[in-house]
Amino acid sequence: EQSLARFDALIDQDSRVEPRDWMPEKYRKTLSRQISQHAHSEIIGMQPEANWITRAPSLKRKSILMAKVQDEAGHGLYLYSAAETLGTTRDEYNEQLLSGKAKYSSIFNYPARTWADMGAIGWLVDGAAIANQVPLCRASYGPYGRAMVRVCKEESFHQRQGFEILLSLSRGTDAQKKMAQDAINRFYEPSLMMFGPPDDQSPNSQQSMAWKIKRFSNDELRQRFVGMIAEQVKVLGLTLPDPELHFDEEKKQWIHKDLNWDEFMAVIKGNGPANAQRLERRREAHREGAWVREAAAAYAAKQAQSEVA
Amino acid sequence: EQSLARFDALIDQDSRVEPRDWMPEKYRKTLSRQISQHAHSEIIGMQPEANWITRAPSLKRKSILMAKVQDEAGHGLYLYSAAETLGTTRDEYNEQLLSGKAKYSSIFNYPARTWADMGAIGWLVDGAAIANQVPLCRASYGPYGRAMVRVCKEESFHQRQGFEILLSLSRGTDAQKKMAQDAINRFYEPSLMMFGPPDDQSPNSQQSMAWKIKRFSNDELRQRFVGMIAEQVKVLGLTLPDPELHFDEEKKQWIHKDLNWDEFMAVIKGNGPANAQRLERRREAHREGAWVREAAAAYAAKQAQSEVA
Amino acid sequence: SDEVAQYALTLGDDALILAQRMSHWISRAPELEEDVALGNIALDVLGHARSFLTYAGLAWDKTEDDLAYWREEEEFTSLWIVEQPNGHFGVTIIRQLIVSIFQNLLYKQLTQSKDETLAAISAKAVKEVDYHRDHAIQWTIRLGQGTEESAAKMRHALEILWPYVDEMFRDEAVHQNLQDIAVLPSALRAAWEEEITAVLADAGLEIPATGQAMAYGRRGEHSEHLGYLLAEMQVLARKHPGASW
């Protein structure tokens, strides 16, 4: 009882909960799921972009893209570290991912079909991620908040790079412009859905907000994001595939077209275009790396033994 | 003694030695080595051409090339069958190939660098092979002679196709012509060396000729071949990379430049450009196919058992 | 007509991409007999591709090579199942099982098409595909029942490939607009399922519980694999525009 009071006080005072602190089991579980999903998303999210590293059309872009995908592996690493402080190991989290039990951000189940997707993913997907994540830097759980600070810094860099890719394309040849517009057309709606279902259909959000894990509702964040990209797309001289999109001065909010939540649910359930491919690639890397990890462990054990002796 | 007399009589009468017949151990060994080397050459010889199947520049050429490479697998199969009649199994022959103990035609240790190599290999390499092989259709060992009849029929088809590839290139764009000439430049000398060392440095040839396995000497065959291609290259409007090449009216023979026998020996010893790659590819196919062969054997055993029961 | 050509293009594209995948096996098979068998299959399927593409090209004044080498990824109409990588031998066999049973039913039906050329190409193709189907069935049973390792590999192959089954049977405008000429893929599904279920049962295997990919190859929306395949297939031809070979 005293513990709970202390926990509630920490939350009330906008102070940080740390790994050593007592916390309600459901708080732990919620965070464990959320942080590990986030880590999984970074890892799976490497794949659509890795798909264009070997084919990047200039060495500069290749270099930037490699650095970005590598950053994502890094984000995965420190998010797993944050998640591990909740008492579950990285191997266990990884097992959840490989078995299909754990989720990751659904948007990575869409294929990266053209080079322009490197731009759209950076601008829209990373953009939505940042909108989601900036408030998480103040998340009540200390290790998560601190990990997010690092992640957000790099992500905003990535978003700018994505925007630059689209900007170059939009100022390029007709084929390049067309490629850029096509990528935006494909990623617009899925990126809006990255914030999750509308507030009235998102039952878990309330508790997360009470715990100060989440600071804004799905719809609030979506509003912020769609307003931002509605402005930025003008700089590109391109359009968002949403004729209904406008700012309603009365309601003081952005009105966008209805989103295809059926598709969203189908993708989450494993029926997206690339779910099977993404998971299999992860499993393959795990399977083919098994002998390496075993050898490294065997070697470490021998070393430990010889140090003892 | 009676057996030997009978064997000698068969050879004398230009009759065929058959698997059931007694034969000198050295005759058996010579044939076993020669036929299996020939089979290995067909198998390894698939690789340089397989290198261009997925990139063939027209669907017609792709189709012809696929059929050709597949024919080579077929040749390998019936040559191994002929070789097996001498008392060594295909698995044993294969083991000799994979371990590096057995040889195969050295020319396949050169890379197939461009599409024009498909032409040069067909015209020069298959051409030289045919010159070697036509007399083998009358080889004293029955199964070998009969296998060669089938092989030769298909090879001459392949040679014509190779020539046609070069002909198309020679009538094509400048880049195509250049590609064709370059391929001829690279394959000319190695193809002349396919007939083996000059007669005065080829000690085993005498015995093979006495046994009527071999019907013409290395130099005789080389003469025939070089005379043929010297004529055919004119049709292509291209040149052989041999300024010394001419027919000596007095000696009644073709004079060609000195061949680089040091390189020939180095390639045989395993130091050609592609020896390591060729063998490793074969080993890889063998290694990765192991589970398939094991499963097939296990299934066959189960079937056999259930038929008995 | 343009519509018939569009339909022939879908048939040609499936065959072309599958032939390209299968041809990679030549010189890499688990045993020599399979180098020959897989090579034969690849050659047959390439033949079908050439017939269908040549026919499609007539409507647009294009050759088979124009269509194979000079279209961009989004202009190809192939199914995702044929784009999937070869993987190990068992993956290739399961892909062949899925596709050749489908093609066998399809071509058989197409011999009844009111379009005489499609009917004639299919009449020739169906005999060959019948052999491909048999080859895939025999190997599925052999590997499914062979060793524990081979059975596990076949289960894995089914899991990898099953998500691309639904797409094969989706009716698109290209089918619906051509009554009595095209075959509605959806109409083949029951027979296909019956047949493959029986084969898998013989092999001691089961239909896996996977999702179904939102795959729209017919509309030019392809898996991430196709771009690599085309880059390799087209590289030489594209370096020499206008050249004859």
Place this chain on the structure above:
Amino acid sequence: SDEVAQYALTLGDDALILAQRMSHWISRAPELEEDVALGNIALDVLGHARSFLTYAGLAWDKTEDDLAYWREEEEFTSLWIVEQPNGHFGVTIIRQLIVSIFQNLLYKQLTQSKDETLAAISAKAVKEVDYHRDHAIQWTIRLGQGTEESAAKMRHALEILWPYVDEMFRDEAVHQNLQDIAVLPSALRAAWEEEITAVLADAGLEIPATGQAMAYGRRGEHSEHLGYLLAEMQVLARKHPGASW
């Protein structure tokens, strides 16, 4: 001068092809830490490639991208060792061991070059390559001494790659014409052998008894692998001649 540019091109080409190979590992490594490490290495090496190619291009009024994307296979001067496929992780590690020890000695020496640009690029590169070398050494020891399986895989990796060692140390005209500017590869051989022999000994491995391939990448005569690599690397850039990205 043209000669210095030619030399810079050889350095740039080795780095570019190696970076292309290494970059394929990102998202496929045996553990996340290696996704990061191999990605770092690829990124460093790509950086070296860009510096050398940019420098080479100055002599010919060409950009790094002109040189990377618009040359044909026979114009590339890379060594066969960097063209070799990644294979399994152990093959990549042995390739890294062979190449990074070589590059470390080479760049160290090149910091003394009379050509100031080459010296400056090398001074930066040598620090990074020193880390690559260390990474390869640590993994060689770990895998050589790890399990029986890993030791066998490392022996196999050595057998596959050793045939391409001689080529690294062959002096060509491009080196001989540039006294005090270029490093003679042959001069590095003794130190390289000493170092790699010691590492292999620590790992319980040995120099294998393989042949040496007649490899002449410096003259534009490449292994069969390079064509595929370039087709993939160049495909997009070549579809859009003159475009900026």
